[in-house]
């Protein structure tokens with residue numbers, strides 16, 4: 339499978355590391371072999387090579403901050419834009435891992451549409467296009483017999499979308515509620531141990547949990563984007579940000595957290611939606627609430643279904659390999675659907 343990556347930050351590099359480290363195992367157990375033929379970034383440059391880029395060299399150059407450090411190879415092109423790479427028509431799938439923009443979803447949204455128009459499957463970790471234009475992207479993909487998959491956008495590689503699409507097929511999903519942002523859950527957990535807010539945020543950034551601009555995490559917009567994706571993808575809602583009541587954790591002080599602890603409670607940033615609307619809000623939960631026990635960057639979601647009642651999934655919510663794993667899982671699903679294994 340030939341891949342173009344748009345973006346090569348924490349998640350893109352996590353995915354490339356998985357391909358580098360598990361190539362033999364993936365070939366053996368899944369019959370899966372992938373080549374990254376193009377990578378385009380805003381800050382490191384762009385590389386394209388029809389026969390595939392060298393993953394160790396790509397990761398080393400990215401670690402040093404510039405693809406100028408990637409060695410010359412026969413057939414290597416530097417400086418192409420995503421449009422040039424799509425127009426070359428060689429990739430089977432485009433993987434969108436550039437930073438999320440929840441206001442316009444651009445420039446990723448146009449790139450995604452262009453890739454589908456060119457006959458490429460689409461895998462996203464970038465939440466913008468699916469939070470703001472899920473129905474159109476899905477319709478475009480289906481009309482062309484292509485797949486648009488976005489497991490990485492909610493709860494990293496924890497299989498939320500696949501659970502709903504496959505294991506819960508036949509159930510109607512009525513609502514989703516849970517902890518959907520790893521950064522804020524990590525910060526709240528650290529603050530309970532006495533760490534100041536700023537230090538906890540810095541740690542969350544260093545651990546690769548936070549968005550490029552962490553404002554979206556701490557003010558609740560990242561969780562809001564995920565709730566929109568769940569509502570629109572899993573229960574066919576047509577919600578927009580205007581249908582959500584959103585706040586974050588920035589107004590929660592160390593004293594608030596201590597008060598909650600003294601009362602046998604714990605603050606969690608809870609996100610939830612039905613087909614009619616939703617909310618994101620820092621909420622004081624009693625310790626007996628199962629969500630109160632979900633700490634660090636771990637996330638949890640409860641899906642309310644018509645046939646099975648509530649199904650709760652707890653697992654990784656953010657992180658380099660944890661999110662890279664979702665991209666791998668989506669590509670394997672594309673391969674299975676194409677009957678290639």
Ligand code: HSE
Nearest residue numbers: 519520521548549656
């Ligand atoms: N910034 C996000 C989070 C990354 O903290 O949950 C995963 O979507």
